Amino acid sequence: xxxxxxxxxxxxxxxxxxxxxxxxxxxxxxxxxxxxxxxxxxxxxxxxxxxxxxxxxxxxxxxxxxxxxxxxxxxxxxxxxxxxxxxxxxxxxxxxxxxxxxxxxxxxxxxxxxxxxxxxxxxxxxxxxxxxxxx
Numbered sequence: 001x002x003x004x005x006x007x008x009x010x011x012x013x014x015x016x017x018x019x020x021x022x023x024x025x026x027x028x029x030x031x032x033x034x035x036x037x038x039x040x041x042x043x044x045x046x047x048x049x050x051x052x053x054x055x056x057x058x059x060x061x062x063x064x065x066x067x068x069x070x071x072x073x074x075x076x077x078x079x080x081x082x083x084x085x086x087x088x089x090x091x092x093x094x095x096x097x098x099x100x101x102x103x104x105x106x107x108x109x110x111x112x113x114x115x116x117x118x119x120x121x122x123x124x125x126x127x128x129x130x131x132x133x134x135x
Contacts, residue, residue, distance in 0.1 A: 008124030009066075015114050016063040019076055023056030040086050055079055063118065066127020073118035080115070084108040 026033045030049050037052075038045035055075060062072035088108065090101035123129045 002125055004124055005126040009126045011114070012063050012066060012069065012118065012123060012127075015073075015111065015118070016060040016076075018060075018111070019056040020060035020064070023053045023058075023060060026053035026056065036087075042086065052079070052083075063123075066123030066129050067132075069123035069127060069129050070119045073115040077112045077115035077119065080108050080112050 026049060030046070030053070033049040033053070034045040037048050042048055056079075059072040059075050059079075062068050063076065084105050088101045088105040090098045090105055093101050
């Protein structure tokens, strides 16, 4: 095991934790999630709510265990960018709400950056991806 193994496992876990918890939360409150999605004018909010929850949980777990981690990370990065544009559009908010939304938007850009690192470099030595390629 090299010195990158443990830090990469921790990094994958921390990146994915936000998505897994958010997805579980969406599943436990699908009506509220669909209402929120509908409030910004997106079509089929119930379908999008289930899809978003499923993507967050499934891709998050894949990222944690490091199986198909590059594709899971890319899917979460694209999802996060799209969600940020619709739900944290600080440029279209009143001044009293813009600061918090800008902070959330910038946080999401940082998360996207981390996910793109996983997409570019893989899950690391302590992952199911690494075990699969070693076999």
